[in-house]
Amino acid sequence: MSPAAWTVASIRRALEAKTISARELTKEFYARISLENPRLNCYLALSPERAYARADAIDENFRRGESLPVLAGVPVAIKDVLSTRGTTTTAGSRILENYVPPYDCTVVERLETAGAIILGKTNCDEFAMGSSNENSAYGPVLNPAAPDRVPGGSSGGSAAAVAANLAVAALGTDTGGSIRQPGALCGVPAMMPTYGRVSRYGLIAFASSLDRIGPFAQTTEDVARVLQVIAGRDPMDATSAGAPVPDYLPASNQPVKGLRLGIPKEYYGEGIDPQVRKKTEAAIERFNRLGCQPVEIRMPHTAYAVPVYYLIATAEASSNLARFDGVRYGLRVNGANLSEMYRKTRGTGFGSEVKRRIMLGTYALSAGYYEAYYLKAQKVRSLIARDFAEAFKKADVVLTPTSPVPAFKLGERTADPLTMYLADIFTVPGSLAGVTAISVPCGKTAEGLPVGLQIYGPHFGESRVLQLARAFEAAGGFAG
């Protein structure tokens, strides 16, 4: 966090003191975006008309004596898989290049109602499929911490926008690590809420049983503030949970002394970059000094998480992406007949990683393979969920690195999808189990690359992971 970065609280103070208006603040961000975005490529589309209209409404209401809503004037960036009425929503894909949704997703509606200013739509891997943002049809995002490196993915644009101070907060989506990993690689706190905690209505689905929407922000406190606004039951999403939403700021502002930190052996084996390992151990040490108790635990099914994830996620994706058929919206490439139109439209519109996953998923669901692949994967998924349930009997949270490696160089891994998939090893188990997690920066490598610490909590344990993250941040900042 640069000293100049705004937070929800500092914006509120400035608005109340009338040292800045919501319009002026919005202008400040757009000015910085026009300066930085051509290089970083965080934003795919901006919505200044909408942003200024909202900002003016907030200024006007405040002038008339109304109190400021909780996120008054807070400029936010929205990942381009989230539908925004009137603003192109491409999901990073050529097939939706000119698609303008006629409706807002629930989270955008809730943010605006709470006073947030939607600046624009952020770049991402096509249909959120990727870990480096290099799968975007609109070019990669550069990591603000190291411009020759990837920002992580798939929510790379959102993470980089916050890291580069081009937004105070951002929304991303996480299916197998797509919020947490770019958060770690860009050095900003990033949260995956429990499955069902935040409505998915309006989120262009990748894998419906895994997709979550969650916030990036400059501080853990702001992550909690944004989560507060977007969390809660939505009648438009049958899988959204009715469990009451706690008041996250007070609930997470408790002493952490005595809390048990689960350290699963399976997450600290081979394949972790030595500097990442060192920073993670230092983070555990910091918690030690705060009076937390590390507990060694076992999560025996961790090794199966990546293959299980790539069966379930691709199977669901193969079905979710069937609607991009050139019939009603998005790209259409005409053909001599219907099936040729389908083939040409999808052949032209989808990138190679998306096609690869549609093929994998179609195969996994095919007659004769369904039992061996999809059904078996679902069974192993419940074993992985049980690992977490067991872990949370022995520990209050589970601590792991977010990513086994820091930000890698652009183009370094694009030729090898399997290595790319394996980098999801620490994030996909929690996706499959439906639990919550936050990634917080825990220092930098010698090259100055951010390292992220992942704090897993049980279902609806957002207050608990925020509590640990805030304590960690308060005890030494994110610099490590």
Added chain:
Amino acid sequence: MSRTASRTTQPAEAVAPEVLARYEPVIGLEMHVQLKTASKIFCACSTRFGNAPNSNTCPVCLGLPGALPVFNKRALELAIRAALALHCTVHQRSRFARKNYFYPDLPKGYQISMYEMPLATGGWLEVESGAGRKRIGITRLHLEDDAAKNMHEGFPDSAEKTYIDYNRGGVPLIEIVSEPDLRSPEDAHAYLTALRQVLLYTGVSDCNMEEGSLRCDANVSVRPRGAQKFGTKAEVKNLNSFRYLQRALEYEIERQVKHIESGGQVTQETRLYNVAAGRTEPMRSKEFAHDYRYFPEPDLLPVHAGAALCAEIAAALPELPDARRQRYVANFGITPYAAAVLTDSRELGDYFEAVMAAAAVGSFPAKTAANWIQTELLRWLKDAGQEITESPVAPAALAELLAMVERGEVTAASGKAIFERMFATGKPAKQIAGDENRTQISDSAAVETACREVIEKNPGQAAKFRAGNEGVFKFFVGQVMRATRGQANPQAVNDILRRMLSAA
């Protein structure tokens, strides 16, 4: 291709009846029934038929990116109602599944249906066919969303383009799959009739076949009579009226028999009934050869049909057609035939019962009401093109008329004329009878006067009668009835005439 085409597009030459008789058809029906809900199955859009194209749509039923389905509880209630009326076991836990295939009328690229965990299984329906009653098994009943409607005709550029109306997309359907228990097109017709009647009685669907609320596909095979093993079946689609169902089945059975008789084997395939040509034709394999890649729908929670909900729905089920027929025969003493006519629709039965309820005890027999409804009311309604619910003659009004006839205040002939006036004007029977002076003349003085006048005017005929010609008695009755404009009580006329003619 050309051989296949020539074989299947030529009208089938008739197979000799004695050859046909050596085979037994085996038929199972798959019905798709639109539920009578106000809104669609997964969104709040209206289900109304006939609105401007694409006016009843939203992001959910258009399958826009990011939209999610939310299950309409009313659709579940109606589906459970149908399942219970068909004696199915309703499963406490069922689950939606995605049926994946590409077609322009399917905006999501998949249909949300049920697969390995359907809502209900194992029911039956009794039907009346041929020799007697027959129990037809119901394999399963499940919920799904309807597709949109491709419109290939009616636009200036219809030669090059197909338009899509998404109003129907997302309308709730139940699919009802029967066991292969039907043995003839007549069985199938009877099953469809009985099923439709149950669905109408229970208010599950309006079963309007022209509007596509009730659609039918059939699985058809034939086997030598006496054989245990089923033959290879063909699926015949597009049987969307009673007439087409029967014709298509007749055609398909004959086609299969002919094929086997000429040494061929029936291929397992999907065929479409071509209404204009009156025959079934194979669909191109690309149009149906799908691996649907079913998997549980992750956007919806499993469906819970709890015991309490099912009990509540069962308790609110109306009396079903079969039970009602039996009760009419037992309690009202009408014939099984009349009972069948009167229970044809729930509304007609309700009308009949309302007539009986409006009558004072013993004021006329149920048989009379049954006859009048069948011969008068239904005829007039049919001529006027009206439904029973639109009848200008209310049940109480008909009851009043029938009581008047029964008491002899008007003759049956006058009663029918009065009924006609009631139907046309909506006025009560008493008023019409008074206005038109149709009240029966039972007053014996008036009848005697009329009789005396007729006898005096016709001395020759009177002499003939007295000479033993019984035939002329009818002449006298006719003359008296004419003189009294049909209002004399026929029994009184008879008695008085006979007394006067014999006395002289």
